[in-house]
Amino acid sequence: MSKEVKINVRHLTRVEGHGNIVVDVKDGNIEKLEWQVPEAPRFFETMVVGRAYSELATITSRICGICSIGHTCASLKATEAALGINISEQTRVLRELLLHGETLQSHILHVCYLVLPDLFKVNSVIPLIASHPDAVLLVTKLHRLSNELCDVIGGRTTHPIRAKVGHFTMLPTWQELEELKRRLEEAKGDLLKLAEIFKSVSGGFPDFNRETEYLSLTYDEEYAFYDGQVTTTDIDKNISPDEYKGVVNEFVVPQSTAKYGKFNRASFMVGALARYNNNHSQLTPLSQQIAEMLGLKPGINISPYQNNAAQVVECVFAVERSISHIEWLLGQELKMEKPDIEVKNGQGVGAVEVPRGILFHDYSYNDDGICVAANCVIPTNLNHNNIQMDFEKMVPEMLSLPEKDLQFNLEMLVRAYDPCISCSTHFLNVEFKK
Amino acid sequence: MSDKPKVAFFDFACCEGCQLQVANLEEDIIKLLDLVDLVEFREVMTGSTSETYDIAFIEGSITRKSDEKRLKDIRERSKLLVAYGQCAVNGGINRLKNIWHSMDDVKKCVYGDDSYMPHLDTYPTKGVDEVVKVDLYIPGCPINRDEFLRMVKELSLGKIPRLPNHPVCVECKLKENICLFDKGVICLGPLARAGCGAICPSNGSPCEACRGTVDNPNKNAMHEILDKYNYTVEEIKRTINLFGVNPEVKK
Numbered sequence: 007m008s009k010e011v012k013i014n015v016r017h018l019t020r021v022e023g024h025g026n027i028v029v030d031v032k033d034g035n036i037e038k039l040e041w042q043v044p045e046a047p048r049f050f051e052t053m054v055v056g057r058a059y060s061e062l063a064t065i066t067s068r069i070c071g072i073c074s075i076g077h078t079c080a081s082l083k084a085t086e087a088a089l090g091i092n093i094s095e096q097t098r099v100l101r102e103l104l105l106h107g108e109t110l111q112s113h114i115l116h117v118c119y120l121v122l123p124d125l126f127k128v129n130s131v132i133p134l135i136a137s138h139p140d141a142v143l144l145v146t147k148l149h150r151l152s153n154e155l156c157d158v159i160g161g162r163t164t165h166p167i168r169a170k171v172g173h174f175t176m177l178p179t180w181q182e183l184e185e186l187k188r189r190l191e192e193a194k195g196d197l198l199k200l201a202e203i204f205k206s207v208s209g210g211f212p213d214f215n216r217e218t219e220y221l222s223l224t225y226d227e228e229y230a231f232y233d234g235q236v237t238t239t240d241i242d243k244n245i246s247p248d249e250y251k252g253v254v255n256e257f258v259v260p261q262s263t264a265k266y267g268k269f270n271r272a273s274f275m276v277g278a279l280a281r282y283n284n285n286h287s288q289l290t291p292l293s294q295q296i297a298e299m300l301g302l303k304p305g306i307n308i309s310p311y312q313n314n315a316a317q318v319v320e321c322v323f324a325v326e327r328s329i330s331h332i333e334w335l336l337g338q339e340l341k342m343e344k345p346d347i348e349v350k351n352g353q354g355v356g357a358v359e360v361p362r363g364i365l366f367h368d369y370s371y372n373d374d375g376i377c378v379a380a381n382c383v384i385p386t387n388l389n390h391n392n393i394q395m396d397f398e399k400m401v402p403e404m405l406s407l408p409e410k411d412l413q414f415n416l417e418m419l420v421r422a423y424d425p426c427i428s429c430s431t432h433f434l435n436v437e438f439k440k
Numbered sequence: 441m442s443d444k445p446k447v448a449f450f451d452f453a454c455c456e457g458c459q460l461q462v463a464n465l466e467e468d469i470i471k472l473l474d475l476v477d478l479v480e481f482r483e484v485m486t487g488s489t490s491e492t493y494d495i496a497f498i499e500g501s502i503t504r505k506s507d508e509k510r511l512k513d514i515r516e517r518s519k520l521l522v523a524y525g526q527c528a529v530n531g532g533i534n535r536l537k538n539i540w541h542s543m544d545d546v547k548k549c550v551y552g553d554d555s556y557m558p559h560l561d562t563y564p565t566k567g568v569d570e571v572v573k574v575d576l577y578i579p580g581c582p583i584n585r586d587e588f589l590r591m592v593k594e595l596s597l598g599k600i601p602r603l604p605n606h607p608v609c610v611e612c613k614l615k616e617n618i619c620l621f622d623k624g625v626i627c628l629g630p631l632a633r634a635g636c637g638a639i640c641p642s643n644g645s646p647c648e649a650c651r652g653t654v655d656n657p658n659k660n661a662m663h664e665i666l667d668k669y670n671y672t673v674e675e676i677k678r679t680i681n682l683f684g685v686n687p688e689v690k691k
Contacts, residue, residue: 019486046453046503047562052549053536064648064682068533071457071582115463119484130485132478135470146466153464161643163464164457164582168643175644258554265551 009034009405013413021120021425027416029401039401041394041420043262051380059085059349059375060171066367066382067165070426072115074165075108075156076360077367077382079232082171084367087354089375091172094343096335100174102232103331104159104166105358106324109231111152111163112361113278113317113324116424117204118145121314124418125207141203148196148321151189155328158182172345180336187332193325194292201296201318208300211311211422212415216399218392219274220283220306221253223359229288229323230281231359237284239306240270247357250366254383264384266391273391276363277423278316283307293323310396311422317361349375362386362426386426393423445494445596448480450514452500452507453534453565457582458525459499465585472589475596493518495595498574501527501534502566515572520595523568524578524588526650526683531565532581535684538564567684576601581650581683584636604635605654608647612638620646621669628680630665631657650683 011031018025024045030038054065063081067074079101086093093101119131126134135142153163158178160166168174178186223234224244235244236253245253256265268274282289283306286297294304300315307316353370363385370379396419404412449459462469463484478485479493496518502508515521526532540546543562547555554560568574578591594601608629612619620627620641627646629638631653640647666673 017482019482044559046507047550047560048453048503048534049537049546049550049562052540052546053533055549056539057536058678061679061682065533065536068455068457068581071455071460074455074457115460119463123486130481132473132485135473142470143467146470149464150466153466161645162582162639164460167640167645170645258551258557258560260557260559263560 011405011409011412013409013416015413015417018417018420021421025420025425027397027413027420029397029412029416031401031405034405036401039397040261041390041397043264043390045263047263050382054369054377054380057377059089059369059371059377062369062377062380063169063171064165066380069382069384071164072112072426073108073360073362073365075104075160075169076358076365078160078166078169079105079358080356080360080365080367080382081369082169083356083358084354084369085171085356085371087356088352088369088371089171089347089350089354090352091345091347093172093345096338096340097173097343098232099331099334100159100177101169103328103335104156104169105231105360106328106331107152107155107159109361110321110324110328111149111156112424113321114145114149114152116361117314117317117321118149118200120424121418121421122204122207124414124421125210127210141200144196144199144203148193148200151193155186155190158186172347173343177340177342178335183332183336187329187336190325190329190332194322197318197322197325198296201299201322204315204318205300208315211309211314212404212418213309214311214396214400214403214415214419215308216310216396217306217308218395219269219271220280221269221274221276221388222281222284222364223247223357224284228327229285234357234359236357236364238269238274239283247366248355250355250357250368250383254366254388256383256387262390264387264390266394267383267388268391273395274388275310275392276385276388277313278320278361278363279307279310279313280363281359282316282319289319289323290326292326293319296322310392310419313422313424317424349373360385362424363388384426386423389423389425393420393425444475444477446479446492447476447495447497448478448493448514448518449482449497450480450499450510451482452498452511452528452568453503454500454525454527454532456499458527458580461582461585462588465589468589472592476592491517495520495522497522497524498528498568499525501531502568502571503534503562505561505563508571511568511571520575521568521572522576522578522591522595523574525583526579526581526652528568529577529579530567530652530684532567532650532684533682534565536681537562539681565684577603579603579633579651580636584639587635604633606634607654607657608632608634608636608638608641608649610634611636612641612647614638615642617641621665626669626671626675626679628676630662631659631676631680646679648682649680649685652683652685 013029225234632649
């Protein structure tokens with residue numbers, strides 16, 4: 007066979023950050039096949055050294071604009087673990103609500119603005135404004151709602167202001183919560199319409215499966231986002247987040263400024279599909295109904311493209327949980343809290359599920375509460391290795407396709423993971439070489 | 441061909457939170473597309489051009505030689521170059537890295553024994569204007585959406601937009617907030633450039649000067665405030681470099 011393929015996608019579009027895809031096939035032999043991450047590394051672990059415990063979340067929130075709330079939550083949890091600070095039920099509920107707002111915001115942005123154009127065979131959401139105006143307006147409405155939820159609870163859409171170590175600096179008003187609740191109730195119907203649109207074009211996803219290890223948090227009381235232990239499809243006993251280093255096993259590779267990870271297999275996957283595979287039985291009835299409609303089975307789903315369906319399902323879950331959190335808040339007399347913080351030395355880990363998967367922050371403080379060491383493990387990093395492994399199974403299977411179609415499928419594969427590359431280098435491009 | 445200005449967006453080392461603010465304009469961005477012709481925006485659209493741009497928006501800080509080459513190429517092809525977001529304006533939060541004396545130590549801290557690998561190279565963070573000429577700045581971490589919208593409208597009308605040059609305290613007073621100094625919290629509002637609507641103090645959190653300072657900050661007034669509330673200059677110096685600002689606040 008004399009098949010030659012040369013694909014060279016530099017700075018893949020419609021992903022957050024910079025990544026390249028390089029495929030070099032000569033005489034039917036794959037000579038080079040790489041998922042590369044050239045994003046400029048930013049060295050956050052060095053930026054926080056020497057800063058006070060109260061400043062850490064402000065700094066590490068800036069690791070990522072899209073998941074700044076997730077970084078804030080992981081950061082606050084790590085600091086609170088290090089300093090031995092307990093938070094009130096009120097603060098925990100407000101943080102969870104904020105995190106659901108971000109999940110909704112990020113999943114809508116990703117599925118609708120970045121993935122749907124592929125399924126509609128257009129280069130961006132912009133042509134859809136003219137061809138599918140109702141769908142675009144539905145999407146902007148949901149996206150606006152998620153952003154405004156983050157505004158009301160966090161004080162700002164991106165880089166939340168109010169969430170601090172041990173407390174919130176300002177609380178939502180009764181009227182704001184009532185209005186949010188009303189709009190979230192309406193959003194359930196909008197999400198149902200969106201799920202139908204997604205289903206109508208989801209035949210456009212390539213047919214590709216590869217079973218891997220799925221890794222996420224899991225929590226007895228609910229589908230895990232804010233709290234939980236680490237679990238995977240390959241282990242019987244859950245692991246404490248404090249032991250994260252033995253789980254993620256980060257390593258440096260020449261093709262990437264972002265680190266890679268592996269655990270019980272050559273690679274693992276984190277994110278919406280991993281969460282769904284591990285915790286689907288804890289979803290709400292409506293989100294389970296949407297999962298079934300989108301073809302997700304209540305077990306292990308092994309096509310990476312199904313990550314996008316799992317994101318739609320999680321949007322529904324996020325809306326429903328947000329409503330129940332708001333109902334709880336409306337039943338309380340909310341009060342401003344002043345945390346009793348005793349500055350001391352200590353080390354702590356904070357783990358949360360952010361839109362792209364499990365996130366860990368690990369800080370060490372000296373006697374004055376000044377950070378002396380930090381480590382942030384970013385979900386997109388954890389997926390890079392799995393993307394590479396998917397490439398290695400997919401390209402031989404699809405070599406008979408025209409080069410253009412193969413390239414398109416690889417690009418869609420990377421987008422399915424919703425990589426957040428700025429985050430991961432604290433990175434995305436496609437190169438195909440013949 | 442359209443006679444609307446050709447606009448492109450580019451990003452360097454940053455969190456991409458500022459382009460997210462552009463995406464977050466929601467329905468307004470649809471209207472904005474009536475005013476400008478969006479020709480390149482990697483995060484939201486496939487397709488790139490090697491043509492010239494009327495306006496290039498640059499987000500992010502410059503941390504490697506290879507970035508300089510890309511940035512200079514964009515500059516050569518752009519009539520007007522806008523640095524938007526604090527990372528582009530002065531390096532922003534990424535400038536905290538520069539406090540380390542050696543970039544080798546910075547690399548070792550993150551990549552350990554692998555830090556020698558050439559693709560992990562980095563140099564002290566620069567703002568965009570340390571590499572190329574910048575025609576307009578839109579500060580903030582993140583940018584303020586309304587300010588961005590105002591500036592794009594003004595640019596499309598051929599006007600050069602101006603930034604507010606009064607301190608955050610002015611906007612904070614207009615909002616009738618209780619001064620955070622009175623609540624025992626140290627705040628950079630007296631020095632910081634307004635235009636954010638005093639968003640942090642209005643949410644009960646001190647201003648961190650994420651938009652930089654006004655052109656000629658009233659240092660004497662800042663000293664008076666610090667004296668009155670028993671704070672030292674050192675205490676504000678600690679915070680003011682969070683977003684890359686480091687004015688000499690001497691008596």
